[in-house]
Amino acid sequence: MSSNETMQEGKERYKAGVLPYKKMGYWQPDYQVKDTDLLAMFRITPQPGSDPEEVAAAVAGESSTATWTVVWTDRLTACELYRAKAYRVDPVPNTGEGTKTEAQYFAYIAYELDLFEGGSIANLTASIIGNVFGMKAVKALRLEDMRIPVAYLKTFQGPATGVIVERERLDKFGRPLLGATTKPKLGLSGRNYGRVVYEGLKGGLDFMKDDENINSQAFMHWRDRFLYCMDAVNKASAATGEVKGHYLNVTAGTMEEMYRRAEFAKELGSVIIMIDLVIGYTAIQSMALWARQNDMILHLHRAGNSTYSRQKNHGMNFRVICKWMRMAGVDHIHAGTVVGKLEGDPAMIKGFYDTLLDDHTPQNLAHGLFFEQDWASLNKCMPVASGGIHAGQMHQLLTYLGDDVVLQFGGGTIGHPQGIQAGAVANRVALEAMVLARNEGRDIWNEGPQILQDAAKWCGPLRAAIDTWKDISFNYESTDTADFVPTATTSF
Amino acid sequence: MATKSDKIDMQALLEASHINEVLDKLDQDLVGLVPVKQRMREIAAYLLITKARLQLGIEAAKPSLHMCFTGNPGTGKTTVALKMADILHRLGYIRQNHVVSVTRDDLVGQYIGHTAPKTKEVIKKAMGGVLFIDEAYYLYKPENERDYGQESIEILLQTMENHRDDLVVILAGYQDRMGTFFKSNPGMSSRIAHHIDFPDYDENELLEIANMMSADMHYNLDSGAEKAMQDYILKRKQQPHFANARSIRNALDRARLRQANRLFNDAIKHKKDTTAADLSLITAADIRASRVFSGGLDGESDVKKT
Amino acid sequence: MTNPNGIVTQGQFSFLPALTDAQITAQIKYALGKGWALSVEYTDDPHPRNTYWEMFGAPMFDLKDPAGILMEINNCRKTFPHHYIRVMAFSSVRGVESPTMSYIVNRPKHEPGFGLVRQETDGRNIRYTIHAYATDKPEGERY
Numbered sequence: 037m038s039s040n041e042t043m044q045e046g047k048e049r050y051k052a053g054v055l056p057y058k059k060m061g062y063w064q065p066d067y068q069v070k071d072t073d074l075l076a077m078f079r080i081t082p083q084p085g086s087d088p089e090e091v092a093a094a095v096a097g098e099s100s101t102a103t104w105t106v107v108w109t110d111r112l113t114a115c116e117l118y119r120a121k122a123y124r125v126d127p128v129p130n131t132g133e134g135t136k137t138e139a140q141y142f143a144y145i146a147y148e149l150d151l152f153e154g155g156s157i158a159n160l161t162a163s164i165i166g167n168v169f170g171m172k173a174v175k176a177l178r179l180e181d182m183r184i185p186v187a188y189l190k191t192f193q194g195p196a197t198g199v200i201v202e203r204e205r206l207d208k209f210g211r212p213l214l215g216a217t218t219k220p221k222l223g224l225s226g227r228n229y230g231r232v233v234y235e236g237l238k239g240g241l242d243f244m245k246d247d248e249n250i251n252s253q254a255f256m257h258w259r260d261r262f263l264y265c266m267d268a269v270n271k272a273s274a275a276t277g278e279v280k281g282h283y284l285n286v287t288a289g290t291m292e293e294m295y296r297r298a299e300f301a302k303e304l305g306s307v308i309i310m311i312d313l314v315i316g317y318t319a320i321q322s323m324a325l326w327a328r329q330n331d332m333i334l335h336l337h338r339a340g341n342s343t344y345s346r347q348k349n350h351g352m353n354f355r356v357i358c359k360w361m362r363m364a365g366v367d368h369i370h371a372g373t374v375v376g377k378l379e380g381d382p383a384m385i386k387g388f389y390d391t392l393l394d395d396h397t398p399q400n401l402a403h404g405l406f407f408e409q410d411w412a413s414l415n416k417c418m419p420v421a422s423g424g425i426h427a428g429q430m431h432q433l434l435t436y437l438g439d440d441v442v443l444q445f446g447g448g449t450i451g452h453p454q455g456i457q458a459g460a461v462a463n464r465v466a467l468e469a470m471v472l473a474r475n476e477g478r479d480i481w482n483e484g485p486q487i488l489q490d491a492a493k494w495c496g497p498l499r500a501a502i503d504t505w506k507d508i509s510f511n512y513e514s515t516d517t518a519d520f521v522p523t524a525t526t527s528f
Numbered sequence: 529m530a531t532k533s534d535k536i537d538m539q540a541l542l543e544a545s546h547i548n549e550v551l552d553k554l555d556q557d558l559v560g561l562v563p564v565k566q567r568m569r570e571i572a573a574y575l576l577i578t579k580a581r582l583q584l585g586i587e588a589a590k591p592s593l594h595m596c597f598t599g600n601p602g603t604g605k606t607t608v609a610l611k612m613a614d615i616l617h618r619l620g621y622i623r624q625n626h627v628v629s630v631t632r633d634d635l636v637g638q639y640i641g642h643t644a645p646k647t648k649e650v651i652k653k654a655m656g657g658v659l660f661i662d663e664a665y666y667l668y669k670p671e672n673e674r675d676y677g678q679e680s681i682e683i684l685l686q687t688m689e690n691h692r693d694d695l696v697v698i699l700a701g702y703q704d705r706m707g708t709f710f711k712s713n714p715g716m717s718s719r720i721a722h723h724i725d726f727p728d729y730d731e732n733e734l735l736e737i738a739n740m741m742s743a744d745m746h747y748n749l750d751s752g753a754e755k756a757m758q759d760y761i762l763k764r765k766q767q768p769h770f771a772n773a774r775s776i777r778n779a780l781d782r783a784r785l786r787q788a789n790r791l792f793n794d795a796i797k798h799k800k801d802t803t804a805a806d807l808s809l810i811t812a813a814d815i816r817a818s819r820v821f822s823g824g825l826d827g828e829s830d831v832k833k834t
Numbered sequence: 835m836t837n838p839n840g841i842v843t844q845g846q847f848s849f850l851p852a853l854t855d856a857q858i859t860a861q862i863k864y865a866l867g868k869g870w871a872l873s874v875e876y877t878d879d880p881h882p883r884n885t886y887w888e889m890f891g892a893p894m895f896d897l898k899d900p901a902g903i904l905m906e907i908n909n910c911r912k913t914f915p916h917h918y919i920r921v922m923a924f925s926s927v928r929g930v931e932s933p934t935m936s937y938i939v940n941r942p943k944h945e946p947g948f949g950l951v952r953q954e955t956d957g958r959n960i961r962y963t964i965h966a967y968a969t970d971k972p973e974g975e976r977y
Contacts (some may be wrong), residue, residue: 200932207882210846210923210935238837240849263958270962274950275835277842279882305962395929416929461838464849472847472857475864494851497838624898645891652906656899694901 046111054105057093061116062102067123073146075183076164077406079128080141081176081349091173092122092143098168100151120147129519140349142180142406154191157317157364165352179352182359183407190412192363196327196334198415199393199440202367205307205333206279208242211471212439214463215243215283217422217446221250226260230268232456236449237272237280239460243442244268246285248312248339258288258297266304283310283335283368291319298326308333313357314340317364324365335420336366348516355384355404358391362417371419374436375429381517382436392417393440401520418442426505427466427498431484434470443467453504458497465495536580545618547572554611559740560733561604567724568608568615575619592721593621593696594688598703599726602772605700606660608724612698613658622696628654632666635680643676647683655694664699665709681713688719729772734761738776742810747784752812763820783814790814835947842880842945845920845937855904858921858939862900870923870934871895874906876914878976881948881966890914893924907939916942916977942968942977 049060057063069075076099082091094102100120101110124144132139153159169177203209218224218232233244244265252258265282273280286297286309294315301309309332311323320336327334344351354371361369371388372380387403393416397409421437422444433443445463452459469491474480480487492499542548551569558565581587593616597605609627617625630650637643651659661667661684667677688697699706699716703725710717729737738757742749749757757779764775787810795802835841839849847853853861865872873893877884890910894903903921910919919940922933951963968976 200930204932207844207885207936209933210937240838240843263960266962267960270964271950273882274948274964276837277835277880277882277948278844303959413929457838461849468847468849472850472861476857476860477864491850623901626898648891652894652897652902655897655902655905691901691905694899694905 057097058090061119062093062096063089064121067121069146072149072185072187076145077180078143079178079180080143080174083175088125088141092125094173095168096120096122096145117148120145157360176350178350181406186410186412193365194414195367195417196324196365197367199418202333213242213442215442215444216449217245217247219450221247223255226256226264230264233265233282234268235456236460238275239457240464241460243281245283248337251287281307283308285310287312302330310335312337312339320364333367335368338370355391358388368418368420373421373425375432383518389419392419427462427501430466430470431480435481453500462497462501465498547615547618550614559736560729572615594720595698595722596720597700597724598706602774603726609660609698622657624656626657627660629660631662636676643679647680651687658696660698663701665705685715731761737773747808747810749810753810756812756815783810786814847937859900862903865923870925872903873922874910876917876919878917879969880918911940
């Protein structure tokens with residue numbers, strides 16, 4: 037290209053006025069993705085009659101350098117580098133004409149690494165989801181997946197402790213961990229609350245847990261809870277000879293207060309503290325740094341996520357939250373149960389678990405994993421399965437979720453007809469019997485109920501648990517499901 | 529299988545184990561060794577019948593299966609041990625089709641307290657399969673009463689007795705020395721259930737072996753080379769340290785070196801193309817250049833394993 | 835001990851009836867199938883944070899059959915009939931490089947358990963010490 041042509045083109049391109057995003061360089065179907073690019077995949081529902089490529093370019097533009105009109109100040113920058121590039125738009129299977137769903141498209145966008153500040157989820161998210169979700173050009177928009185380049189991952193601490201070190205500290209190997217959320221979640225005094233913790237841990241659980249909204253209320257201030265819970269934890273540890281823990285929720289109104297609570301938890305010898313997703317990305321990263329510094333496991337409750345992760349056409353997929361939270365540095369995150377009371381399609385949840393636990397995640401459209409992801413040796417984050425699960429589902433839980441997971445049986449422990457200790461025994465016996473059988477090579481998916489029945493012959497509490505909850509299941513249809521069945525991946 | 533508890537379908541038992549295939553393959557793969565093959569068939573039949581007796585409850589415990597293979601070096605003892613492991617595995621007498629092959633150095637230590645862990649380590653590795661101890665008599669050195677070999681022998685004896693279900697031990701070595709060894713170690717002798725003696729190969733068998741080995745290595749001997757090999761065998765057998773098939777392999781290895789040298793020099797001197805046939809052909813010259821023909825020894829002792 | 839089992843509940847299978855040799859063999863087979871090394875460890879100090887039990891020989895690598903490991907377990911039981919004995923599996927895979935299994939295969943007949951020592955400190959704070967009653971006696975004379 038001659039310099040004269042370049043000049044002419046430049047003049048034309050940066051003429052004052054409004055230009056389609058496609059023409060501004062945000063649509064580059066020939067773009068060759070670089071290893072250092074950050075990739076994002078959005079599900080877009082364009083306004084009726086809009087060109088999906090233009091909408092994809094608009095998303096690329098508004099999440100990087102563009103504004104609604106042409107600005108000459110672009111020319112003072114290496115703007116071609118900084119422009120995000122929409123490089124691919126595919127129609128979403130089973131949407132559009134002839135289906136019940138209006139047309140949706142998967143738009144792939146590449147971002148230059150220099151656009152992002154190292155080690156800052158806040159900066160990353162301000163770029164990618166900061167502006168675009170309210171754009172008029174899209175009727176609905178959902179961030180489905182991201183590929184984080186290794187270079188960028190290396191600027192994050194990652195999980196403070198990680199699955200491997202957590203197991204070493206707890207001295208618990210080769211089986212899922214067991215936990216329970218203290219119930220009722222509101223109203224117990226510190227003294228009464230600690231009773232539930234003691235009974236559950238002594239009965240055989242590894243962890244008890246605060247719920248997301250237990251902070252410091254009129255019926256129980258936080259210091260009381262911490263003191264009574266730690267007495268329960270240590271007493272249970274002495275009674276069993278095992279390391280035990282209680283997730284002390286340090287969520288509070290300010291960072292100063294959270295640090296204060298975390299310090300007290302450490303002073304009392306707790307192995308684990310807890311925060312809620314609603315405290316925000318920066319607060320989470322700060323707590324992760326604190327946790328690494330203070331030998332503390334950091335549990336994250338995903339409070340609030342369903343406000344934006346559940347609907348299929350708008351918001352963001354939970355797998356993206358999983359990626360960000362692994363980068364941000366939490367050790368535990370609630371990631372679904374498949375069989376419990378909360379939303380979760382088995383294939384999607386497998387995708388979340390892989391995202392949290394893999395060293396390297398291959399692309400797997402059936403599991404909703406749109407990009408291959410190298411995790412650059414970032415620690416692994418332990419998924420937590422919580423909500424409406426009980427001992428009678430143990431074979432399903434172990435099959436779906438594997439060994440690296442915390443199984444939280446709240447109601448399934450505390451609601452046991454023979455008491456909390458018996459509830460804990462039932463869960464632990466069911467778990468150990470199932471792990472033993474699986475390792476022996478038995479087909480637990482099919483023989484599971486029989487394995488539990490056999491164990492119930494010598495374990496009364498398990499017998500009672502199975503009889504009480506035998507018919508409980510939550511068979512609602514999931515809203516967040518795969519767009520691709522395993523056989524339909526040929527177009528990719 | 530059996531319809532009643534006092535009957536058993538031998539044909540089905542035999543077919544399920546596929547041991548005939550192993551025995552047929554043994555016949556094909558190994559030159560000569562007629563008495564060895566005969567003994568293998570006898571032992572296989574015995575194992576099959578014993579299996580049937582176990583199934584019908586006539587026999588209560590698995591029989592002792594430890595064996596002794598005697599014969600001169602290069603007569604196929606290691607190869608046959610692998611086949612034996614295969615048969616034992618197919619009939620369910622061992623769980624793993626593996627052979628851990630050791631000598632004294634792997635079992636006996638240099639100082640006090642060293643031998644037991646070494647021997648146990650080897651036993652643990654061999655567990656579930658076959659432990660093959662070559663030149664087992666070196667474990668016993670009567671001239672040195674403080675020799676640690678005795679400690680190893682005792683651990684082996686204990687294992688051979690207490691872990692019959694887990695391990696089959698095969699002792700191997702020269703027949704005469706093995707005889708002496710057993711005389712001094714009656715405990716060992718009494719635990720050996722099967723003896724197989726491996727005869728030396730005759731000249732024709734050795735030539736057949738030479739041809740088979742060449743073919744395996746994708747070489748062939750022309751008629752001159754074959755004649756040279758015949759002569760070589762006659763001469764080499766008269767020399768010390770003759771090691772049957774192993775001596776043949778060594779002779780072929782050296783012939784290949786000479787062939788390579790010959791082809792290389794030809795290519796440089798005469799600048800002629802070398803064909804695939806040239807690359808595969810061993811000629812009389814490649815063999816007759818051996819020192820054996822000038823009254824010397826050909827390379828190192830063949831007895832020592834390479 | 836006053837927990838529902840009356841025993842130290844460390845390890846993968848402490849809530850099940852004591853494993854038979856056949857059951858132990860099946861677990862070893864599972865570990866060998868995964869390519870893990872196995873080791874036998876023993877102690878007479880079952881404190882929950884006593885990480886380093888004594889090794890009954892180094893971890894066993896490259897074994898093909900469970901019998902060799904079961905033999906070591908039984909040797910260890912013979913040598914230390916009143917100790918806690920556990921089997922551990924180790925993975926050398928990148929990203930793990932840590933124990934992958936741990937289960938108890940021998941324990942003392944009587945397990946006195948642990949006392950909880952509470953040291954009252956500032957305000958209502960308490961510092962906790964878990965004390966194994968067995969360790970009041972010297973090593974080797976505890977059970």
